[in-house]
Amino acid sequence: MSQSSKRRVAVVLAAGKGTRMRSKYPKPLFEVAGRPMLHWVINAAREAGCERCLVVVGHQSELLKAAFADQDDIVWVTQEQQLGTGHALAQAEPHLVGEAGTTEEVTLLVLNGDVPGVRASTLNGLAEAAERGWGAMAAAELDEPGRLGRVLADGHRLERIVEAADASPEQLEIRLINAGLYAMPAPSVFDYLRQLSTDNAQGELYLTDALGSAAASAESGGVEVVRLEDADEALGINDRRDLAKVHRVLIERHHESLMADGVTLLDPATTSIEPSVRIGADTVIHGGVSLFGHTQVGEDCVIHQGCWVRDSQVADSVQLHPYSILDQAEVETDCNVGPFARLRPASLLQTGARVGNFVEIKNARLGQSAKANHLAYVGDADVGEDSNIGAGVVTCNYDGVNKHRTEIGKRSFVGSDTMLIAPVRVGDEATTAAGSVITDDVPDGALGVGRARQRNIPGWAEHKKTRAQGRKTRGPKADGSKKD
C-alpha cells in the first residue's frame, strides 16, 4: 500500500439464496479446496489490507456465524430480504458510521461471496485503481460467459454492466464479464445505491447499475475496468458444476506453487493436495494421492500411488507405500509405511519404525525401529524400540465396555497371532509364543506361552480309510441318502 492510500474495508455479499445449489445448507459454507468458499474471499480481503470485513448474510446466518465464530475481524450484517446485490451493499452503511456520526471515508472492497478464486494481489490492484478515479471493477474474457453480467467498456473505462437476463442478443455475444469484485469509495457509493430501481428482468436492485451511474457521472472520475490475466479468478459458484471447477482451480494453484518450491508431483491431474498442506523440497508424490488439512510432509519423502493423508505430520525421508491411510498420525524420519497400512488418530511412529500391509495402528506408539509388518491391530498400545510385532497380532483393547492399554517393552518379540488381552504388559526382551492368548504380564526377558499343548495322534490317515470303508459296505440308508 502506498502512503496516500485510504483505509480499506471489505464488504462481502453472501446473503443470496443460492437456489441453484439445490441444497438445504447455505451456499457460502460449501467447501472448496478444504475451506468454506466464504473463507477464501475473506482471506483475500485480509491479505489485501482490509482492516475489517463486513459480511452481508441472510437466511441461515446462524450457521455462518458459528462457522466463523473464531474470527473477530468479521462484522455480520443482516439483509432480511434478498432484494439484490445493490440492496445487500446498502445494508453495510449503518456499520460504517464513525464516531462523528457520518459514514467513514474509506475504500470499500465489495466482493461477491461466491468468487473464491480471487487473489489478494487483484484486490490490491482494484483498490489502487479506484483511488485513481471513482471506482474499479474486475473483468475477465471468458469463452463461455453464460449467465454472467456483460461489461460494456471503452478501453479501460466502464460504460455500464448489463445482466445476462437483461441483455440483447448482441450484448450476449460480449465475452468480457463482470467478475463480481469491485473497489469503490464510501460514502459516495451509498448515494448511488439510493437511486437504484428494480426496473429490470429480475426485479432486483442491482449493484452493477450503481457502477453504471458512477461511470456515467461527469464529475465522479470514472470506473476503471481491471482485466484479470487469470480468468479463473472470476469464476463464481452458482451450482455444483461451478463448485467442482473452482475446487480444482484452487487445488491446481497449490500444486503449481508446490512444484515451484521443489516438490515433485508425478501426476498432478490425479492428485489432490489442499492449499493448507505443507511439503518439503525433493519429496516425490505419485498419482492418486490426496493430502488434506493440516498435513505437513518433510523433505525427501516418497508418497506412492493412492495414499490418503489428513491432519498428519510426516517427517523427512519417510516412505508411504501405495494405498496407505494416515489420519491425525505422526511419523518420524526414515519410517516405512504400507502398502495398505492404516494409521488412525494419535498414532506415533518413531524414527525408523516400519508398518506393513494390512496393519492398523490407533492411539499407539511404535518406538524407534520397531516393526509391525503384516496383518496386525495395535490399538491403545505402547511398543518399545526395536520390538517386533508378528503377523496377525491383535491388541485386544476393548472388553465391550472399556478400552485398556497394552505395553510392550524394548527389543521384545511378539510371536505371530498373539492375542494380547489388555490391560497387559510384555516386558523388555520378552517373547510371546506364536498363537498365544496373553492374559497376564510377561516379565522382562521371559517367554510367555498361552496356548494348548499340541498332541499328535499316530495312524490317523489309516483310521480315516477304515471308517470310510465301513460306510460303503453298509450300503444306502432307508431314506435313500448316502450320508450317515
Ligand code: UD1
Ligand atoms: C452477479 C452480478 C453479475 C456478475 C456475477 C459475478 C449483479 C446484479 N450481478 O450476478 O454482473 O457477473 O455476480 O459472479 O450483481 N447476494 C446478496 N444479497 C442479494 C443478492 C445476492 O448478498 O440480495 C450475494 C450472493 O450471496 C452472492 C453475490 O451477492 O454471493 C452475487 O449474487 P448472485 O445472485 O450470485 O449474482 P449473479 O447472478 O452471480
Ligand code: CA
Ligand atoms: Ca453468483
